[in-house]
Amino acid sequence: MPPVPTPNDSSTERRTRLNRDRVLDAGAALADAEGIGALTMRRLGKELGVEAMALYNHVHNKDDLLHGMLDRVAGEIELPDSSPDWRDHVRRRAISAHAVLMRHPWAAGLWTSSINLGPARMRYMDSALRSLDEAGFPPDLLDRAFHTIEDHIVGHALQALGFPLDHDQMMETGEEFLRTFPVDEYPDLAAHIRHHLQDDEDGDGFEFGLDLILDGLERRRSPS
Amino acid sequence: MPPVPTPNDSSTERRTRLNRDRVLDAGAALADAEGIGALTMRRLGKELGVEAMALYNHVHNKDDLLHGMLDRVAGEIELPDSSPDWRDHVRRRAISAHAVLMRHPWAAGLWTSSINLGPARMRYMDSALRSLDEAGFPPDLLDRAFHTIEDHIVGHALQALGFPLDHDQMMETGEEFLRTFPVDEYPDLAAHIRHHLQDDEDGDGFEFGLDLILDGLERRRSPS
DNA sequence: CACCCTATGTTTACAATGTAAATATATACG
DNA sequence: CGTATATATTTACATTGTAAACATAGGGTG
Numbered sequence: 001m002p003p004v005p006t007p008n009d010s011s012t013e014r015r016t017r018l019n020r021d022r023v024l025d026a027g028a029a030l031a032d033a034e035g036i037g038a039l040t041m042r043r044l045g046k047e048l049g050v051e052a053m054a055l056y057n058h059v060h061n062k063d064d065l066l067h068g069m070l071d072r073v074a075g076e077i078e079l080p081d082s083s084p085d086w087r088d089h090v091r092r093r094a095i096s097a098h099a100v101l102m103r104h105p106w107a108a109g110l111w112t113s114s115i116n117l118g119p120a121r122m123r124y125m126d127s128a129l130r131s132l133d134e135a136g137f138p139p140d141l142l143d144r145a146f147h148t149i150e151d152h153i154v155g156h157a158l159q160a161l162g163f164p165l166d167h168d169q170m171m172e173t174g175e176e177f178l179r180t181f182p183v184d185e186y187p188d189l190a191a192h193i194r195h196h197l198q199d200d201e202d203g204d205g206f207e208f209g210l211d212l213i214l215d216g217l218e219r220r221r222s223p224s
Numbered sequence: 225m226p227p228v229p230t231p232n233d234s235s236t237e238r239r240t241r242l243n244r245d246r247v248l249d250a251g252a253a254l255a256d257a258e259g260i261g262a263l264t265m266r267r268l269g270k271e272l273g274v275e276a277m278a279l280y281n282h283v284h285n286k287d288d289l290l291h292g293m294l295d296r297v298a299g300e301i302e303l304p305d306s307s308p309d310w311r312d313h314v315r316r317r318a319i320s321a322h323a324v325l326m327r328h329p330w331a332a333g334l335w336t337s338s339i340n341l342g343p344a345r346m347r348y349m350d351s352a353l354r355s356l357d358e359a360g361f362p363p364d365l366l367d368r369a370f371h372t373i374e375d376h377i378v379g380h381a382l383q384a385l386g387f388p389l390d391h392d393q394m395m396e397t398g399e400e401f402l403r404t405f406p407v408d409e410y411p412d413l414a415a416h417i418r419h420h421l422q423d424d425e426d427g428d429g430f431e432f433g434l435d436l437i438l439d440g441l442e443r444r445r446s447p448s
Numbered sequence: 449c450a451c452c453c454t455a456t457g458t459t460t461a462c463a464a465t466g467t468a469a470a471t472a473t474a475t476a477c478g
Numbered sequence: 479c480g481t482a483t484a485t486a487t488t489t490a491c492a493t494t495g496t497a498a499a500c501a502t503a504g505g506g507t508g
Contacts, residue, residue, distance in 0.1 A: 018485080052467090146416070147433070148432065275457065
């Protein structure tokens with residue numbers, strides 16, 4: 001057999017054959033690195049050493065590309081094995097899902113708009129629903145519980161990603177901002193901003209809300 | 225004085241002068257009616273009887289248009305007056321905010337990405353923060369409470385809008401869907417879908433999650 | 449009223465983007 | 479090998495946001 005060309009040989013040698021997963025992964029990598037706005041078909045083609053139209057052999061259209069990418073990252077969510085403590089399951093899976101969305105900022109926006117769920121997403125949902133089922137939630141409550149947790153995951157990720165300022169930047173921008181801010185018109189909002197500026201956010205607000213929800217679910221599950 | 229031309233006279237008479245609010249309102253109306261995808265500068269111009277470029281005298285660019293529209297709908301949120309029952313305030317404002325986002329499906333996606341808040345949005349935030357402040361929440365908890373509620377509002381709206389199927393459509397599509405669905409591979413997900421199909425969603429899942437959160441906040445505020 | 453200055457609207461143009469259609473090439477299989 | 483099928487390229491076009499230059503109108507001042 002002839003020597004197979006090394007996949008990463010970039011310049012002279014012929015590139016490895018394209019396939020759907022390579023396209024999806026390159027797309028995710030590009031979106032991670034430069035933002036979803038940089039992900040154009042031409043640019044992604046260039047990234048793979050190929051013309052834009054070549055991508056259409058592996059992807060129906062850009063929407064298919066995006067949802068394929070999404071399902072790829074959905075596969076990164078950790079699905080804990082069963083254990084008697086339902087809160088532990090649910091909590092860990094939710095935290096992992098949230099972390100994945102934060103790690104791929106472009107993914108959170110797609111999460112809510114995907115009509116056709118990919119296999120990884122389905123595995124994730126199935127796992128989440130099973131945990132709640134095994135915990136003994138009756139069907140209606142189970143449904144509500146699942147959606148409330150899901151809403152919190154995606155809601156928090158999107159809100160957090162909407163303020164893409166790291167702590168230092170926020171200090172600067174915020175101080176500057178407060179100088180021109182009509183403090184007397186929105187006093188509580190001003191206080192809120194000030195609070196964000198001085199206090200190091202201790203821990204993640206995500207887990208606070210999550211525990212609030214889990215507490216409430218536990219109580220509704222077994223009303224004492 | 226000469227007779228002022230009627231604003232709605234469409235064909236022969238000269239149209240009323242454009243201004244920012246007319247542009248923003250027409251934009252919101254168009255996005256409401258035909259989806260955010262139909263909102264192009266040319267189309268919006270046509271809607272107002274004007275060329276696309278005329279809009280740029282009243283709006284810096286399309287982003288400015290969108291955020292202007294958003295602040296317009298933020299003004300639709302009801303801000304309840306004070307009353308001793310903090311949960312009542314917070315609950316009603318949250319429900320109103322959620323309803324507004326559901327009424328303007330394009331708005332929910334913008335809500336999370338607005339760096340510069342408009343005046344209506346600021347009034348809304350100020351009002352929400354004041355309610356929690358008057359309820360006696362200490363600063364850290366207040367902050368967490370506000371963001372958790374906000375996350376729930378936007379998270380639920382986006383998730384709900386992501387499945388834009390009314391009940392009847394869902395029955396059809398769902399039945400059809402379940403036939404080709406690998407039920408044995410995702411048994412709990414299949415059960416979940418079945419549950420959605422048969423059970424009339426009694427009430428809004430939004431309020432369920434909201435009350436879960438409010439319960440938890442009440443308990444954290446005054447640990448018995 | 450005449451004048452002109454500024455705010456508003458139009459025309460033309462261009463670059464970026466997704467993708468259809470036709471064409472070329474390479475790979476696998478008989 | 480030779481041919482059919484899968485893959486890649488080329489060319490082209492419609493749609494979009496918006497820059498730049500030009501046109502106009504309308505109102506305040508002489």
